[in-house]
Amino acid sequence: MIKDNIGNTALEKHEALSRQYGTGIWIKEEYRNPGGSSKDRVAWYMVQDAIKYNKIPEGGIFVEASSGNTGISLALIARELGYQCKIFVSKSTSFEKILMLQRLGAQVEVCLNSNGPLDENSTQFKAKTFADQHPEAYFTNQYYNEANIEAHYQTTGPEIWRQMEGQVTHVLIGMGTGGTISGIGKYLKEKNPNIQIWGVEPINSIYQLIVQDMPIPEDQTKFDPIEGIGRTFIPGSFDPSVVDQVFQVSADKTKKIAHLFSHQNKQLTGYSSAAVLAALDEHAKVMNLKSSDRMVIVFPDHGDRYLEKLYSNKAGNKNGDLGFKHV
Ligand SMILES: Cc1ncc(COP(=O)(O)O)c(C=O)c1O
Structure with a gap:
């Protein structure tokens, strides 16, 4: 059963990063889930809720x-x-993910954007419309489904606490729906309110404004494209009360860090994982981490989902950049 393999992912100390930033850094390896990402946890909780309460x-x-x-x-x-699946993705979704969805038997619809339920060209609007018109369909709606936060509150948060033996001072997490940071943050703050819960988003995304309780400009519809993170609307799956600070990064810096990290580690890092590394690098001074600090950073998925977008020649990556020998 797939559920037996979801969660309980490895948490490994990264010695080189720890040395580089003069603090303890552990990576929560969410790409080790059977579906290749942290979203296995959320999907399982949403599906169980739908079946239990006869929503489908x-x-x-x-x-x-x-x-x-x-x-x-x-x-x-x-x-x-034994269910079917129909997924509305935005046109910025990577080729590898769309291909994988199709191979897994899902129907895929590509939409213009993912700007929220009020934009009729968005993935959210199209998904809701389809579900409204088909009684056999159920829209899990991760942006407003309580099971999104709950999955991380019940599983990822407790795992981090247990794996760090309660000795964790900071967590740094990319924010898309906001479910991961909200669930982990809620659990860890209950254990120790001093733990700093820090988010990462692309430049011009709106989470920083929400956390700082600032007005959101009406024309805020574009942010630097880093797949998986960033928002133009406030989702119900985000709880700003458990987030202490948000750091913004550019897509350019994220790509550079992705290549550098992959070269040094001989492992392809995911796009949003690289954004977390970029935040660490760009904002190290403000973060002011001490040698005694113990920070967990979350890697939601793997670089093999972004071969074309991040790691191919097309993405501006030169042959040999990753240190592989050409024979
Ligand atoms: C690769 C990747 N990273 C980060 C996130 C953000 O996680 P969350 O939606 O829980 O904020 C997502 C969400 O889709 C993702 O796919």
Whole structure:
């Protein structure tokens, strides 16, 4: 059963990063989930909730608006449990994720954007419209589903606490729906309110404004494209009360860090994972981490989902950049 393999992912101290930034840094390796990302946890909780409360008929269609990872997790779980799956992705979703969704048997619809339920060209609007028109369909709606935060509150947060033996001072997490940071933050703050919960988003995303209680400009519809993170609207799956600070990074810096980290570690890092590394690098002075600090950073997925976008020649990556020998 897929559920037996979801969660309990490794948490490894990264010695080189710890030396580089003069503090203890551990990586929560969420790409080790069976569907390849942290979204397995959320998909499992949303599916269980839908089945338990009869929100979907037997063999019905799970519908979701997703940058790809939630869709992949839902497709895997739906297939195992005998359901169908229809995923609305935005046109910025990577080629690898769309191909994987199709191979897992999901129907894929590509939309213009993911700007929230009020924009009729968005993944969220199209997914809701489809579910409204098809009684056999259920829109899991990760942006407003309580199971999104709950999955991380019940599983990822406790895992981090246990794996760090309660000795964690900071957590640094990319924010898309906000579910990961909200669930982990809520759990860890209950254990120790002094733990700093820090978020990462692309330049011009709105989470920083929300956390600082600042007005959100009406024309705030564009942010630097870093797949999986960033928002133009306030989702119900985000709880600003457990987030202490938000750091913004550019897509350019994130790409550079992705290449550098992959070269040094001989491992392809995911796009939003690289954004967390970029935040660490760009904002190290403000973060002011001490040698005694113990920070957990979350890697939600793996670089193999972004081969074309991040690591191919097309993405501006030169042959040999990753240190592989050409024979
Ligand atoms: C690769 C990746 N990183 C980060 C996130 C953000 O996680 P959350 O939606 O819990 O904020 C997502 C969400 O889709 C993602 O796919």
